[in-house]
Amino acid sequence: MKKGLILTGLFVLVAGVVEAQQKKAQQAQPKKEQAVKQEEVMQVLKSGLSSDPRFAWKVQQDEAQRICSQYPSREEMPASAVQKVIQLSQAEIKYPQWGIYMGDWKEGKKLVDSPRGGRYASYGFSDKPTDKGGNCYACHLIEKGVPGGTMGPNLYQYGKRWNITKENLNSPETVEKIKSVYNIVYNSWSAFPCSSMPRFGYHGNLSPEDIANIVAYLLHPESPVNK
Amino acid sequence: MKKKLLLGVFTAGAIAGGLLSTKAFAQVEGEISPEEEMRLVQEFNKMLAEGVNPGEIWYEVGKEAIKKYHLDKCDLGLGPGVFKGAAAQLPRYFADAGKVMDLETRVGWCLQKYAGMTQDQVLKFVRQCWGKSGNCMSEYDGIIMYLTMESNGHKINVNLKDPHVKKMFEMGKQVYYTRLGPWDFNCATCHAGKKEVRIRATRLWSADRPGEAGGAVSIFPKYLVRWGMPMSMHYRYAECIRQMRWPEFIPHSDLGVALSTYMYGLANGTEIKAPGIGR
Numbered sequence: 001m002k003k004g005l006i007l008t009g010l011f012v013l014v015a016g017v018v019e020a021q022q023k024k025a026q027q028a029q030p031k032k033e034q035a036v037k038q039e040e041v042m043q044v045l046k047s048g049l050s051s052d053p054r055f056a057w058k059v060q061q062d063e064a065q066r067i068c069s070q071y072p073s074r075e076e077m078p079a080s081a082v083q084k085v086i087q088l089s090q091a092e093i094k095y096p097q098w099g100i101y102m103g104d105w106k107e108g109k110k111l112v113d114s115p116r117g118g119r120y121a122s123y124g125f126s127d128k129p130t131d132k133g134g135n136c137y138a139c140h141l142i143e144k145g146v147p148g149g150t151m152g153p154n155l156y157q158y159g160k161r162w163n164i165t166k167e168n169l170n171s172p173e174t175v176e177k178i179k180s181v182y183n184i185v186y187n188s189w190s191a192f193p194c195s196s197m198p199r200f201g202y203h204g205n206l207s208p209e210d211i212a213n214i215v216a217y218l219l220h221p222e223s224p225v226n227k
Numbered sequence: 228m229k230k231k232l233l234l235g236v237f238t239a240g241a242i243a244g245g246l247l248s249t250k251a252f253a254q255v256e257g258e259i260s261p262e263e264e265m266r267l268v269q270e271f272n273k274m275l276a277e278g279v280n281p282g283e284i285w286y287e288v289g290k291e292a293i294k295k296y297h298l299d300k301c302d303l304g305l306g307p308g309v310f311k312g313a314a315a316q317l318p319r320y321f322a323d324a325g326k327v328m329d330l331e332t333r334v335g336w337c338l339q340k341y342a343g344m345t346q347d348q349v350l351k352f353v354r355q356c357w358g359k360s361g362n363c364m365s366e367y368d369g370i371i372m373y374l375t376m377e378s379n380g381h382k383i384n385v386n387l388k389d390p391h392v393k394k395m396f397e398m399g400k401q402v403y404y405t406r407l408g409p410w411d412f413n414c415a416t417c418h419a420g421k422k423e424v425r426i427r428a429t430r431l432w433s434a435d436r437p438g439e440a441g442g443a444v445s446i447f448p449k450y451l452v453r454w455g456m457p458m459s460m461h462y463r464y465a466e467c468i469r470q471m472r473w474p475e476f477i478p479h480s481d482l483g484v485a486l487s488t489y490m491y492g493l494a495n496g497t498e499i500k501a502p503g504i505g506r
Contacts, residue, residue, distance in 0.1 A: 035397040044398055045405060048482020049468070050475040058408045058474050065406040072404060072419065072435075118409060118472040121465065124358025138426050149426045151417075189411075198410035205409055 055120070064088045068194035077194065085193035093186050094201065096208040100179045102169065103209070108217030109224070111210055112136040118205060134185075134200060134214060143224050151196060159219035159226040166221050181215045275504070282372065282450030282457045282502030285364075289373025292366040301337035303330070303374070314374055315381035315499055318488045320391040327395040329487035331461045334370055335479040353478045357462060361455045371459045372448050375501040383445060383499060385492045392488060399489025402482065403434070412471040414486075434493055441494035446503025457502055460487060 046059050061069070064085050071077045114133025120126045136142060139151035142158075162177050184191050186201030186208070200206040206214070217223050293299060303313035304321070318329040324336055335349045344352065356363035386392055403414040417431050424431055432439040448457035458466075461483050465476040476482070 036394060036401055038401075041398060041401040041405060044481045044485055045402055045407070048477050048480035048485075049473055050477060052474060055474040058472070061405075061407060065411060068411075069405045069413070072415065119469050121358065121469045121475045123354055123465075125466075125469065147428050149424065151424045151426065151431075194406075196412075196416045198412070203409040203411075 064189060074194050082193050085189055089187045089190035093183055094208050096212050100175050102178060103212035103216035105217040105220045105223040108213035111214055112217055155218060157226050159221060162219060164219050178215055182211055185211045185214055280450055280502050280504050285369040285372035285457055286376050288369030292370050296338060296342040298337055300341045303333055310374055310377040312378050312381045314378035316384050318484055319386060320389050327391050327484055329484050331371060331459060332479040332484050356456055363456055368457050368459060372457055375448060378499045381499055383491055383494045383497050385495055387492055395485055395488040396492045399485035402485050403489060408471060408473045410472040440490050441497030444490050444494050445497040445499050446501060448501055449503035449505050451505050453506060
């Protein structure tokens with residue numbers, strides 16, 4: 001009799017805990033209540049931005065941007081959405097004409113240092129159409145002693161940490177490492193879906209050769225990054 | 228007496244602010260000696276240390292401009308010409324316009340109604356000092372400064388229970404998170420998240436950390452030392468949007484109102500304290 005009572009008590013307790021956990025899980029993933037429709041949002045957005053035909057292409061969202069816009073952060077994305085963004089991003093990464101190679105880090109440094117490229121307003125403060133750069137110091141600390149942002153990881157001694165030395169510079173392992181870093185700079189969402197980092201190569205802000213040079217700046221043992 | 232002091236500060240500030248920009252260096256180069264330059268910048272810093280904000284000059288400019296453009300007829304929600312505390316309850320729904328408007332949009336609407344301006348003329352009026360980095364006095368900036376300062380000390384109180392305002396708040400929130408453009412940016416790229424981060428050397432405020440949205444918007448218009456003039460919220464949107472590599476922002480658009488409703492809605496309860504001062 002007593003045993004039965006204890007068992008029933010335990011059963012009720014467990015059932016209660018399970019129900020509480022289920023409720024918590026439901027609350028953690030609330031149904032997406034759209035108080036305003038996606039089309040309305042895009043309409044308001046487009047009507048508030050210049051309709052200069054030269055820039056019309058800028059307000060066309062691609063599918064990955066559409067997916068990323070639905071969640072405030074990657075942590076709140078369901079696995080299916082994360083996988084979809086990775087899949088879309090890995091699908092089309094363009095490499096330089098000669099394939100993967102260690103670029104010119106001196107040229108890469110110029111692009112990393114430059115905050116210019118793509119900023120236009122009719123009232124002034126505009127970049128030249130030929131300006132380009134990655135504005136990397138906005139979000140990263142890169143060379144020792146140079147002020148940088150903290151939105152992205154600290155890249156100081158990046159090549160050293162990837163274990164790239166003068167001796168193994170031309171090894172197949174190093175080529176694979178160059179490729180991995182190249183993929184991140186070309187399309188950061190292929191490795192970090194919905195990252196704050198712009199997809200520089202995918203959007204054509206930087207050419208494959210530019211990216212090869214930037215990768216060299218990060219990885220080459222002679223680069224100031226690794227000194 | 229204070230007016231003279233402020234005028235003096237403004238002149239020093241305008242010259243110093245102008246000097247600090249490369250454009251003005253070319254203009255002033257042959258005219259002022261390096262010693263004179265230094266003296267002006269030091270005087271300017273002294274004024275700042277004494278707690279005088281050059282932005283307050285625009286209060287007087289705005290007061291005159293409101294008379295000039297018949298804006299004493301303008302109803303900001305508390306009645307025509309009632310300005311004390313009016314900015315604190317904006318953005319709000321206006322039945323006569325049939326839409327939600329923030330302070331700047333409402334002023335633009337009133338300029339069309341009572342000063343006979345066309346929409347294009349209003350936009351030109353708004354942008355008259357945009358892109359300039361020194362020695363530019365805008366009547367529009369003055370009007371916005373005056374109207375905001377008349378709410379100094381009042382707590383921001385956007386009525387989120389009004390269905391129109393609530394919808395605009397949601398709209399603003401959705402826009403805030405919309406990834407767009409060739410750099411994949413949205414407002415949340417910089418101004419969201421729990422972690423405290425910097426862009427270069429500047430600490431970024433976040434909509435996800437309580438009180439920070441309030442801290443950011445309650446001090447607008449914000450006097451900027453590098454430009455020697457105050458920056459209004461819509462100019463701030465235009466500059467953010469330029470940095471985001473989006474097409475150019477149109478002032479007084481629903482996009483501006485949506486962003487204002489979202490940010491001022493988050494800022495509810497914060498005391499208005501204009502003008503702020505920044506680099």
